[in-house]
Amino acid sequence: MKMIRTFTFIYRAWIQHRLNRNGNFLKFKNKTLPFSSQIDCENGAKYKIEGLILRDRCSVRVRKGGNLNIGDNVAFNNNCILTCRGEITIGADTNIGPNCAIFDHDHDYMSKNRMDNYKIGSIMIGKNVWIGANVTILKNSVIGDNCVVGAGSVVRGEYHSNTLIVGNPAVEKKVI
Template sequence: MYMSHSIGILRAYVNALVYFKNIESSIFSLQSNSRIEAYSKHAKIYIGKFVFIRKHTSIRVDQHGELRIEDKVFINDNCHINCAHRISIGRLTKIAPHVSINDHDHNYKHLTGDHLIKGEVIIGENVWIGSNVVILRDTFIGDNAVIAAGSVVKGHVPANTVFLNKREKSYIPYAN
């Protein structure tokens, strides 16, 4: 166990060196097959103390994106964080396996010249995010909130609440 933690800290250090102009960090752990990628010299990544990122997690920051992960955040296996504008994850937040966090959508309607529609994702402190959750752009999750497994989250989740996404089939047509 101690060896895997040591190797994770070493992997994090190597990532911080590779992206030294993009990453500001303290001690954190990046387990096997996880990666942090900054796809622009303008991308900014802040990783606080004692952040633990498990296996097979992908963190990607594009363009002028700003990703901020505060102290003692735990990110479990197979999570994906895609940042093109701004994502903030508050301290003591726990993220279960297979969670996807995106601050942008693809502009499939082509209403503007940009190929992405950008927003923000702000996750408060001490938040628990269950397995297989998808968090979409323009989402604010308050402190101490719990996001139930399998939920799709967009909009405002008040502090000290449990968010449960009940699903019903619906179809929304759109014109090309």
């Protein structure tokens, strides 16, 4: 048990050192990065992560040219994926349910080389947002502060603060 704790400490220190280079900032709220989760930031990526809680099997990827900003006390539940090629901002005190996907880009399916060409946008998620299970958030989306996004919703567009957002495509259901 002591050996596992030692290895975990070394692994977390290595991740912290590797990701805190080039003026970027990363701070975990939970004690360790789960072994089944990954944070992958390419050279040329910018990120500021003030307080992140990752559960099992989460993947956070910031690609070259991407700009990721995550506020304090942001939690990702199991099996979430976030890929940033443009810009993604997530406000403080936001909870993201299991099996959620957040992508600020689409593949350019009209291109001859579809796998390497992207249509890049941005995503802005406000403070104190609760995102239910199995939600997909697509490029060029803005979710205001204090919103609740219902399970299974597909979000693309702008949504006002203090609203319940549900459906596929997601719509504002009521003010909360």
